Amino acid sequence: MNFDSTTCLNCHKEIHGKYCSHCGQSADTHRLSLSHFIAHDVVHGVFHLDKGLLFTIKQVLTRPGYAAMDYIAGKRKSYYNFFYLIFIIGRVLFFSE
Structure with missing residues (x-):
């Protein structure tokens, strides 16, 4: 770029x-791609919870479509990565049973 x-x-x-x-x-x-997601984002996201996790959860619960479209459009500064959020929620649900 x-x-x-x-x-x-x-x-x-x-x-x-x-x-x-x-x-x-x-x-x-x-651009969001599977190869970049696996090679960089998964490793970074698992070890760093620094980008607005609570803000992202609030936005997903109150305005899910708007939050997702902002993230896809490149407005990522205030949002936690949605893929990691799903991964974390999945782990919490899996281990809570």
């Missing part, structure tokens, strides 16, 4: 560099 000058998908401000200076979202919001 070209990091010279783009528009932030999260707050729509102009980005100069690798991160938005207004909201902090990465300029590189890669």
Whole structure:
């Protein structure tokens, strides 16, 4: 991705560099793919619970379609990864029985 000058998908401000200076979202919001999900996101998500887990749960319960469409559209700064959320909920339900 070209990091010279783009528009932030999260707050729509102009980005100069690798991160938005207004909201902090990465300029590189890669396309969602299974290979990247397995190689990078699973390992990172299992060991880091830092990106708005409670906010994401609240949004999923109150506005599920809006939250999912925001995440798919690249507005990922305030959301925890939905795939990990499903994985964590699945583990909790599996081990609670």
